[in-house]
Amino acid sequence: MLDAEVIVEKFLETKLQVHPEVVRFIREQNDPSLIEKIISSIPVDTIVVSVHHIPAISGECDGARFNADPHIEIISGLGGTQGSTNIDNYLHLFRDRYQKLGGIIKSRFNAMPIEGLTSSKRYLNVECSLVGMTGEVRTTTNGHRLIDLEDTTGKISVLFNKNNDGFKEAVVLIPDEVIGVRGTLSGDGRIFFADTLYRPDIPHNNAPFKSKFPGKAALISDIHVGSNTFLEEAWNNFLEWLSKSEISYLLVAGDLVDGIGIYPGQEHELCIPNIYAQYARLGEMFCSVPKRIKVILSPGNHDVVRGAEPQPAIPEEFRKKFPDNCTFVENPAIISLQGVRVLMYHGRSIDDLIGLIPGASYQKGGNMMEAMLKRRHLAPIYGRKTPIAANYDDSLIINPIPDVIHTGHIHISATTEYRGVIGINAGTWQAQTAFQKQMNIQPTPGKAVVLDLQTLSYDMLDFN
Ligand code: D5M
Numbered sequence: 001m002l003d004a005e006v007i008v009e010k011f012l013e014t015k016l017q018v019h020p021e022v023v024r025f026i027r028e029q030n031d032p033s034l035i036e037k038i039i040s041s042i043p044v045d046t047i048v049v050s051v052h053h054i055p056a057i058s059g060e061c062d063g064a065r066f067n068a069d070p071h072i073e074i075i076s077g078l079g080g081t082q083g084s085t086n087i088d089n090y091l092h093l094f095r096d097r098y099q100k101l102g103g104i105i106k107s108r109f110n111a112m113p114i115e116g117l118t119s120s121k122r123y124l125n126v127e128c129s130l131v132g133m134t135g136e137v138r139t140t141t142n143g144h145r146l147i148d149l150e151d152t153t154g155k156i157s158v159l160f161n162k163n164n165d166g167f168k169e170a171v172v173l174i175p176d177e178v179i180g181v182r183g184t185l186s187g188d189g190r191i192f193f194a195d196t197l198y199r200p201d202i203p204h205n206n207a208p209f210k211s212k213f214p215g216k217a218a219l220i221s222d223i224h225v226g227s228n229t230f231l232e233e234a235w236n237n238f239l240e241w242l243s244k245s246e247i248s249y250l251l252v253a254g255d256l257v258d259g260i261g262i263y264p265g266q267e268h269e270l271c272i273p274n275i276y277a278q279y280a281r282l283g284e285m286f287c288s289v290p291k292r293i294k295v296i297l298s299p300g301n302h303d304v305v306r307g308a309e310p311q312p313a314i315p316e317e318f319r320k321k322f323p324d325n326c327t328f329v330e331n332p333a334i335i336s337l338q339g340v341r342v343l344m345y346h347g348r349s350i351d352d353l354i355g356l357i358p359g360a361s362y363q364k365g366g367n368m369m370e371a372m373l374k375r376r377h378l379a380p381i382y383g384r385k386t387p388i389a390a391n392y393d394d395s396l397i398i399n400p401i402p403d404v405i406h407t408g409h410i411h412i413s414a415t416t417e418y419r420g421v422i423g424i425n426a427g428t429w430q431a432q433t434a435f436q437k438q439m440n441i442q443p444t445p446g447k448a449v450v451l452d453l454q455t456l457s458y459d460m461l462d463f464n
């Protein structure tokens, strides 16, 4: 990635100041020629290069990254980045995860390779640090936490004593997360006694970006059109409110329709039993959303695309009835709204996180968004309910740090704030289904969260 100072310097050479958002943008594009392109395209009397200058060069650059509207950009997930599935790629996927998340941890301290630690007597009883990916995680009969930790050179058992400070964090360790540990190797060289656990996490000093000018976004998910439990009345109340509101953006984080054959017996609960008809109906519904509102739609596990994450955007053939102000993105996707970065992720992995993190529950969805942020990963657990595509790169890593993480899936509203990152889950537009009754899930339907982009304050509105 290009260095921020180098970018600023380049602009200063031509007596131009540059807005931090533009710097952020150029860094992500990682294309040094972009600076020249921007400089050559801005008006001669420009003093500060701002985001508004970027669309002026959209024709020359990677079109997908630029947008006709200067205030909304799809930073990632517009389409085509979901890659192809190839079993051999799993190895690369996990290596990529280790490299990227391990890199974040290693930037804070010097870690040594596991092989180096175990192959020499030199390190017995000497405090040192390791960075690796967790394998099996268990609690011993004495109540200590024992985990397998692996890096690219080797593997070791790591024990967190229940009386140590690090134990509290070790309790919530799950398989396949990348962590750092500090401690000492046992006398026989077989176990690493860890005192401290480090996660990639969000830095303490992380400060969210706020828009310089007014703007509001509405965040929702899980509409489930086609289900006979879709709450049309609440939805119509929402539409009516939208038409009178100051909302400029509407984000929908998956489960747009109810789909077909998603769970046993679903056919008895569908009022639209055809997948094309479900999207057609949804498209008609969005025709009633004011045209000034930019709508972003990403898929969830009920949608027509493959379930494996990252999920592709809804294909063209299902978009026919949607108006032009609708943009379809992948799951996950990062959307910049006036510079405020929203990471949209449906949240299938929340089922796995709740199953493995002691004390976690569907009623406390905010904690699960925090669990993702701490691990800097949207779906750390492989091989359970969340299918993960065998992509070359791990695109479920949380990087860059978003200002907002927007999830859905659990059908229970939750908001949270963690180290400057806002977590929002608006819930659903579907009443409890027979399946959810069986699972004892009590949904909180008919709510939308309104986010003020200038202040980053938010409100949960009820449309029942
Ligand atoms: O998910 C709606 C809710 O149902 C959400 O809380 C997860 C839960 N759910 C969905 N599938 C399962 C399975 N297979 N086991 C347990 N709980 C589940 P939605 O994606 O809308 O169906």
Ligand code: FE
Binding pocket: 222, 224, 255, 300, 302, 409, 410, 411, 428
């Ligand atoms: Fe859902």
Ligand code: ZN
Binding pocket: 255, 300, 301, 302, 346, 408, 409, 410
């Ligand atoms: Zn879902």
